[in-house]
Amino acid sequence: MADQEFGLTGESTEVTEAICLSDSNFAVDPLLIILKTTDNNKLRFNLIQWLAESPNHQIKSQRKQAVADTLRVSIRQVERLLKEYDEDRLQETAGVSRSDKGQHRISEYWQGVIKDIYKKSVDEEHPMSPTQVFSEVERKALVDLGLKQGDYPHKATVYRILNPLIEEERRKKKVRNPGSGSWLGVETRDGKLLKANFSNQIIQCDHTRVDLRIVDILLSLLPERPWLTTVVDTYSSCVLGYHLWVKQPGSAEVAVALRHAILPKQYPSNYQLSKTWDVYGTPLQYFFTDGGKDFRSKHLKAIGKKLGFQCELRDRPPQGGIVERLFKTINTQVLKGLPGYTGSNVQERPENAEKEACLTIQELDKILASFFCDIYNHEPYPKDPRETRFERWLRGMGGKLPEPLDERELDICLMKEAQRIVQAHGSIQFENLVYRGESLRAYKGKYVTLRYDPDHILTLYVYSCDANDDLGNFLGYAHAINMDSQDLSLEELKSLNKERSNARREHSNYDALLALGRRKEIVEAAKQNKKERVQAEQKRLRSASKQKSNVVELRKTKTSSSSVPQEQLEALPKQIEEDIKPQESEFKAEKDLSNQSNNNKEDRHKLIISKHQHKNNIW
Template identity: 40%
Template sequence: MLPHVEALPYQARRRFEVLQRLQSYRGQGQYREEEAKAAQELGVSLRSVKRLVRQYREQGIAGLQRQPRSDEGQLKIDETWRAFILKTYQQGNRGSRQMSRAQVAKCVASHAADIGSSDYPSRRTVYRVLAPVIQHQEQNQKRRSIGWQGDTLKLTTKAGIEIAVEYSNQVWQCDHTPADIVVVDRQGDILGCPTLTTVIDTYSRCIMGLHLGMECPSAAVTGLALRHAILPKQYPSGYEPTNLWESYGVPQYLYTDGGSDFTSSHIDQLASRLGIVLCRRRRPAEGGIVERPFGTFNSEFFSTLPGYIPRDAKVSPATINAEACLTVEQLEGLLIRYIVDNYNQRPDARDRQHSRIVRWRSGQMAQGVPPEERELDGLLMCQHRRRVYQGGYIRFANLIYRGEYLAGYAGAEIILRYDPRDITTVLVYQPQDRSDVFLTRAHAQNLETERLSLAEAKAISRRLREARTEITNQSILSEIRDRLQFIDALTAEPSTAASQAPSTSGEDAPRVDATEPESSITHKPLPPIRVYDYEQLRQEHGL
């Protein structure tokens, strides 16, 4: 085959091959027979083969290609119908209204029936007329993102409601993502990648609250993130950032996607109780405001920590697991400091003169009093149903809990509400017809001064089962303290360890009985710990 023939379409190359073979029989007695075979191979009539032979002799290879029409690409449509199609589409997409191409085609058919015309544009013709208009609109949307400098950001919900974002705490957005980092428990065993849930104020782009945990996205996780965003921020020891996380409050709208973690009855109950209007996005692509910070966290924060999982680099899982050393609590503390002291202090691209937190502060309307924490506990915390055992104790996550007045509810069904990041204290509710009544707080015995997450409690229980050890509060507490002492010994300075080591070459060296079992060493018993219910004390004293 000639080199310049290779660029031809397949059909033209096939014709060239067949005609080349046919030309070799020219002037022979078998020509008519080969001519019939050529027509059969090409799937055309004998007359068409003769026409192709004539074109090939006169024009060469160009005669074998399909000649384009002179009016190719031009729509044969009356200008009146073209104007009607464009006008219908433009009027059908004004304001919050939306009209698709298929609806315009139906309007064309309806208008043709009204005027008694049987010759009207088909659905395909309508699509071709509207194609340049729709393509131009899509290019304009890509050229400039919504809400840029000097513009008023307008969000359109799935129901067609248009919201003009004009002040802080007007529209909040919430979403989940797996954090690109591997975390461990306090023993150092791999837990996996935690889930990060963020709540963002649309007006200021300020991070209002978050939740970081090992739970999969759910309505309960969404509630915990909203609880953190609504209430004024409080931090455990070691979490204190330099600046204040001032943002809190109750939004007017909650703008999310249509996932089950945002459309459940739990979230509907929360919204109706707090007066929040739930709105759904029309398309997944309209969630850039809440999804964009995830990329910033990965590139600026998670990528600087051990255990980071780069998406574009080929790193073996064994290497990543070997480097992972952060617990969920440690990672959350670092993330809070990054958000408060870094992310919220920087200006957004729409307003380079003010930081996100300053824009949130200046965009506030009348800031109301936040809801009571007990009200949010009833709505936003994870919950499980249990029964009170004789003696007034409860079992949950292989732990035993006791609380005030629970002895009088032996055998009763109760509801436990808790924060999975710390299950040493749970809230006990009694189910009623329409609402749950708060009874008391229950504390895990012997763990009142500890902090234990649900994921860590499950990991400790798994290790105790593998060691065939009875799982009790005391065994879990012993495992925690032994592990912490072991880690402290590993991280101690070598010089300190050497100075405290006994000398083996001297008369004053202490004598150690190697046969003495380790279990015979007596430890000083811990003093009894009394736990106060500060909420009960505040109510009794009228504070």
């Protein structure tokens, strides 16, 4: 069935032709993944992993189509598999996990009964066997509850519930406490026992929120306490490296702290270290952490694959006792006497911690560096006071310092930013700054990958854009223009950009209001000017029309003619006489009409209208 799903039986030639893509974006052809994979589930996992490592959306869409063609599934199904991979639910050996995997199908009541019976026997130091637990469950179901056969859990179900509990008790008895005996042992989440027989074999890492309030460069109290990431050697309990963060660290920050632990330390003179920090090196076998999401990232696994170590998760918090004990030591020996100390619990919280806070994160970094380098690493080893932690670490390394790695090999630990296009003169824009590198002039118009140290953001490490998740070829450095004599961290640069943006926004708002007022004035002036132009044009047209018209001359002629005296002033009586004559004729016609009506009744409705009078005047 699996072969039919992937279409690999009897049709390998057709599949090969379908996925042999010649586009330059496919630096790793899916065919290579198929040739190296014999298991179908592993094939699906490798293809989805190849898809997840796409550097940009264009290549990702092309790879998505290639994976869909290879697995003979739809694009939507590939997207589901990619989502499961991102959520760590896609298994490499068993395919996609069931949604109810690891869950028991019996009711929570019976699960609680089975676990309570076994845990009670363990607390009484007489652990019951699985058969005895099932007998007790059967007795409770048949006798106490009156149930019938089949209404309570089967024996196999009881065994499946008890197996993890029995295995956990077995491991607790087998594993020795870290730091006891001639060797140190820690236990992983999958039950493996790791023994630390020499230095840098097992390196542990963890985070904690520092119990200290700090201020920024403007002496304003920061809203949150800083975070501290420490990297500790299990064999000698020496601190290999650390890093302070303003925000809660993630996988990228863990990688930066690991890089600090691997490289030799070179602090500037203003740190005033009295001793050299010679404890460093790569994890030789294991990188041991808790089960946080930042420690389970693909980024750390890729670093381990390149540097040759394996990432392991601890089973229980006591397995990280060495690194956890360091945090308590820092509180009691370093932070407790500093202004702004908040205490590890409410009872120890000093008053006015926020008001007394005056240290910046840079000053706190100097204090911790001096403590780790000059004091902690050179204190007597707790299990053997005859030698210091540093002496034990050096002895575990064979009496010599490890060979330092090339810094370019550790660029994979630096934070990775999205790709950028090289602009003219080899310049790149990043975080509102313009960077320039002479070696980038030949890559104008091409995509490059940027990596950077968050503590020194004014210098970027530029790599060629590889279609895989690999670094590609190192092209050179890019430095911020006109900032050669300065040094900024990523957080400081983002803070400056935010302040600049707020100032620009406030200034732009004020300018917008001024511009709005000027715009209204211009519009009103334009309207008034238009009105005046229209009126002037109308006046001009009227003047032109008057020049072409004879109305003025006719008016003058009429005025001159009306001013001459009239000799026929007798017109008024004549007019009166003419008006009277029609009235007399009308009266005579009415009299005749009345006479005719008396003589002839048939003609009494006839109307006689004078030729000089309109019908309307009659009525």
